[in-house]
Amino acid sequence: MPQSKKARPKAGRARAPKSLGTYLDRIRHDPAEFRTVSRTANPMNFDVTAVLGHLDQRREYPTVQFSNPLDMHGKPSRFPIVTNLFGTRERCAEAIGLSRSQAGPQLGSLLCDRIDRKIRPVTVKNAPAQKNVLTGKKADLWMFPAVRHFEMDLGAVLTMGMIAKPPGEDFYNITFVKAFPESASRAGLTVHTLHMSRILREWEQRKERCRVAYVLGHHPAFWLGTLNNTPWGDNEYATCGGFLQEPVRLVPSVTWGKEFLVPADAEIVIEGEIVPGERTVVNPFGDISLQYQGQQLGPVMEVKAITHRDGALFQDIFSGHREHMLLGSIPREGTIYNHLRNRLGNVVAVHMPYSACARYTAYISIRKVEEGQAKNTALQALAHVPNLLAVVVVDDDIDVFNEEQVLWAINFQVDPSRDISLITNMRTPSDPRALGSTRVIIDATRPGHIAFPTRLRIPQSALERVNLGEWLDAAKGDAQ
Structure with missing residues (x-):
């Protein structure tokens, strides 16, 4: 067994490959961006989410490191927890090499532009992620400080990303998957993306085990590269390289060697196999909609090996809160914007508001020239992003990132009998409300067919x- 809490290597940081640690080194000095908790925290008893919940109520969203958590056995863990990494748009922008000033409406589009800047991964022999190799009974899922997030959750859950590739293919898909450790060597999974579901289905149809790598921690740009609607067949290691602005370094896995490559600069890698035809209970879990996902049966991952770097960090996503919302909303904003720009040419900005959990509603501003353009724009958005439940279209003088302005447009520029459309019998998404397949379009643009x-x-x-600083007199007590 490696020693508990080894000091993280610091030499060579300036030119070191990007990792979670190299990113955290950039923000540690700023208390608005990074905070630590030194006291013992029991993540199974909601200590982690209670701290994050208090910060959320104060509208503060720093990355938080819990330096002394307990593991699932109730013993001190060797792995500090890092969470809320994606809590602000500014950190998401900086993670992919943009400035904080680019964190506004253009961020989604800039993020999506990186999809076409793929960088092929490279294979290395020696990997920080394999400094410590655990197999057999030592490969224990319960040694992790897995977080139980909400009071009705089934239990502690791993909230990061899983890597797999289809049978007979040589490209890798990476997607966020929840893993519920039910024993030291087994975990139930919930999978919600089309490509990963297809991969698991193809392996199961062959009655063969699906090899997977579950990654608990990497540079935030790596994860942002996994969240885009890339077509089937794209190697997402190359997409992540575009976001990192350097090749993703890969290493042969401990279990399958060169037949399955894993990220060399990850914090922790769980090598596992999904058993065909086997299911176990997963959920409830408090998810993005601020509601619990219902209990269901999910596939089973059996652990083959666990590897981790010296001083490894355990990364977690604060589900159902700002971090979770931004992870999905920023790429989707860019996806919708680019699609509408290419198809229609009149889109100005796209925003997925927190009030709809940054997933289920889109506010879109356009340069309207004639009646009907707003509805056509909304239909294009609904067809492109199936999980949208509502689309509101406004004029370009409305700031879609200012919800007060959007609601003003709905209140004062909408004739409900004419401007609200129900689109029925669309593809049913994972609708948390279970209300069916109807979508809502609201044309909140200024009417052009009447005097208004x-x-x-x-x-x-x-x-x-008028420069405000030059016009306002100094307040009492201000320095002269």
């Missing part, structure tokens, strides 16, 4: 001419 009041505004020239 103009929205008031201060002249832009006046706003540009």
